[in-house]
Amino acid sequence: MAATPEKWDVEDEAFWESEGRWIAQQNLWVSIPNLLCGFAVWIYWGMIAKIIQRVHFANPELYNFTFLNNGQPLDDQAYKTLMYTLPAVAGLAGATLRIPNSFMISICGGRNVKFMTTVLLILPAIGTGYVLSRPDTMFCIYLTFAAFSGVGGGAFASSMSNISFFFPKKVQGLALGLNAGLGNLGVSVMQFLLPWVITFSIFGSLGGEPQQLGPDNQLWVQNAAYVWVPIMTFLAVLAWLFMNNLPQHDCGPTPVAIGKYLWLQSIGFIGAGVGIVLLVFARVPIPELIRIFFVVAASVAATLLLMKFATPKSIQGPLNKQFAIFSNKHNWVMTWLY
Numbered sequence: 001m002a003a004t005p006e007k008w009d010v011e012d013e014a015f016w017e018s019e020g021r022w023i024a025q026q027n028l029w030v031s032i033p034n035l036l037c038g039f040a041v042w043i044y045w046g047m048i049a050k051i052i053q054r055v056h057f058a059n060p061e062l063y064n065f066t067f068l069n070n071g072q073p074l075d076d077q078a079y080k081t082l083m084y085t086l087p088a089v090a091g092l093a094g095a096t097l098r099i100p101n102s103f104m105i106s107i108c109g110g111r112n113v114k115f116m117t118t119v120l121l122i123l124p125a126i127g128t129g130y131v132l133s134r135p136d137t138m139f140c141i142y143l144t145f146a147a148f149s150g151v152g153g154g155a156f157a158s159s160m161s162n163i164s165f166f167f168p169k170k171v172q173g174l175a176l177g178l179n180a181g182l183g184n185l186g187v188s189v190m191q192f193l194l195p196w197v198i199t200f201s202i203f204g205s206l207g208g209e210p211q212q213l214g215p216d217n218q219l220w221v222q223n224a225a226y227v228w229v230p231i232m233t234f235l236a237v238l239a240w241l242f243m244n245n246l247p248q249h250d251c252g253p254t255p256v257a258i259g260k261y262l263w264l265q266s267i268g269f270i271g272a273g274v275g276i277v278l279l280v281f282a283r284v285p286i287p288e289l290i291r292i293f294f295v296v297a298a299s300v301a302a303t304l305l306l307m308k309f310a311t312p313k314s315i316q317g318p319l320n321k322q323f324a325i326f327s328n329k330h331n332w333v334m335t336w337l338y
Helices: 013-058 076-108 110-132 139-148 151-164 169-197 228-242 254-280 288-309 313-327 329-337
Strands: 211-214 217-219
Touching: 013 076, 013 110, 013 151, 013 169, 013 211, 013 217, 013 228, 076 110, 076 139, 076 151, 076 254, 076 288, 076 313, 110 139, 110 151, 110 228, 110 254, 139 254, 151 169, 151 254, 254 288, 254 313, 288 313
Parallel strands: none
Antiparallel strands: 211 217
16 A cells, blocks of 8 residues: 655655655556546446437337336437436536535545545446346436446546646646546547447356347447446556555545545535436426526535535535635636636
């Protein structure tokens, strides 16, 4: 297990050359594939929705959802609209979870956050694979796993924050560019990988049976999610063994730090849940664009209020120090634009 360095001053040239550079690069190159998988699991709902739709249109008895339609089958256009809900929910959850993730590193420690993020992403990948192998599963279960996949979207904020602490300003831009750029490749990797892995059995009997589209056409749809499980398990182990917390981050013992992480992540999920309920279930006669902006604002407000008033003292102190950024109107403008 990687130790927390006793000293960390990357602006000290002697320290950087003798010790800091190696530690920083090790953390960067473990961070990148973890972030890549985070993006893949977050964004794969768009691909999964298309695959489900393809299977259903070939065999209407499969994935025959009746969600919010009084138990009646959906017509083709309504079914397509319902499928768009999955990436929308994942996107909203991921965007909301970036709020607490922006504050996590100083409170929980970089290694702890990266390890736990990848571990949490394994859970919706397993769950999604399971429900995809059982086409009679209720659609609301898919929505739940789509929301939990938002952990991968939130991970971008904590990952970038973490890497920024490891490098001196003279090379910080390069390090952050590599982390963000190569991490975002997870979207492309996923788009190339998924259409291939669903065409054959990867995990044998453990992976479940294929879905029949015709006499000679079958797809292992569940592989779209299951394929990430062994990869992320390996990457979680790498994060635990080779990444570091830094001494300037008072995260405490590992169990305490993980508890703080789970608390902040839970707050993000509650905030995302507010938005998801409004997005999926609220039918208000206002223009769609205005409704979406209201949903996003509600998610952000709920998350920030909970972070401000529903956190233990051990988290509240460090949060208040970081909340000082909200006194700068520039940050609010950039948040809105972003």
